[in-house]
Amino acid sequence: MLAFATPFLLPDKPATASFLTPEEREFVITRLEFETGSGAGKVTNDDRITFAHVKHALSEWKIWAMVIVFYGNSIGVYGFTYTVPSVILGLGYTAANAQLLTIPVYVFAMIVTLAVAFYSDKVKQRSPFIIMGFIGAACGFLALLVIPHPLLPGLTYGFLFLAAAGLYCPLVCIVSWIGSSSPPPSPLLP
Numbered sequence: 001m002l003a004f005a006t007p008f009l010l011p012d013k014p015a016t017a018s019f020l021t022p023e024e025r026e027f028v029i030t031r032l033e034f035e036t037g038s039g040a041g042k043v044t045n046d047d048r049i050t051f052a053h054v055k056h057a058l059s060e061w062k063i064w065a066m067v068i069v070f071y072g073n074s075i076g077v078y079g080f081t082y083t084v085p086s087v088i089l090g091l092g093y094t095a096a097n098a099q100l101l102t103i104p105v106y107v108f109a110m111i112v113t114l115a116v117a118f119y120s121d122k123v124k125q126r127s128p129f130i131i132m133g134f135i136g137a138a139c140g141f142l143a144l145l146v147i148p149h150p151l152l153p154g155l156t157y158g159f160l161f162l163a164a165a166g167l168y169c170p171l172v173c174i175v176s177w178i179g180s181s182s183p184p185p186s187p188l189l190p
Contacts, residue, residue: 014028014029014032015029062181066174066177066178066181069130069174070174070175070178073134073167073170073171073174074171076137076167077167077168077171080163080164080167084102084105084160084164085098085099085102086098087144087149087156087160088101088102088157088160090149090150091149091150091153091156091157092150092153101157104161105160105161105164106164108161108164108165109161109164109165109167109168109169110168112165112168112169113165113168113169113171113172116129116133116169116172116173117169117172117173117176120172120173120176121176126173126174126176126177126180127173127177129169129170129173130170130173130174130177133165133166133167133168133169133170133173134166134170135166136162136163136165136166136169137162137163137165137166137167138166139162139166140159140160140161140162140163140164140165140166141163143155143159143162144156144159144160144163147159
């Protein structure tokens with residue numbers, strides 16, 4: 001229900017936001033104008049995306065390279081998410097317990113993801129963390145393939161943690177890298 005009301009309640013730009021004071025409006029407008037990502041140029045709040053912008057973006061090879069990296073990660077994440085309960089179920093647990101045992105795996109992945117995101121931001125690097133995450137995920141999956149599942153349930157369950165952390169932690173770095181590598185919107189095209 002709220003989704004239908006949002007377009008009517010949410011202002012189009014800070015200048016028309018009735019819930020902001022005039023000082024807050026000016027602060028937000030000024031901040032948006034000078035936060036361009038590259039530090040060059042000035043973006044106004046009235047910029048509109050045209051077909052020429054879309055055409056230019058779709059012809060940029062770097063955009064397509066990042067799309068491949070992002071979707072490659074997403075495929076692994078979704079594949080992992082849908083198969084983890086089945087792997088745990090194969091270890092001899094009931095369906096309900098298998099679902100519950102996925103919680104620690106995801107909590108660990110969340111903690112690692114947050115730690116990687118903060119540290120990646122601190123050192124201002126993205127690619128080493130993406131690569132290390134993928135290496136960790138590959139090691140986790142490789143171990144899951146070679147471990148005899150019903151015989152070593154603890155080891156199998158432990159490598160689910162490594163695979164999850166390795167898959168989820170690159171996602172934040174990938175999205176940050178895309179955002180920081182993309183040029184600001186501009187009415188001038190090359």
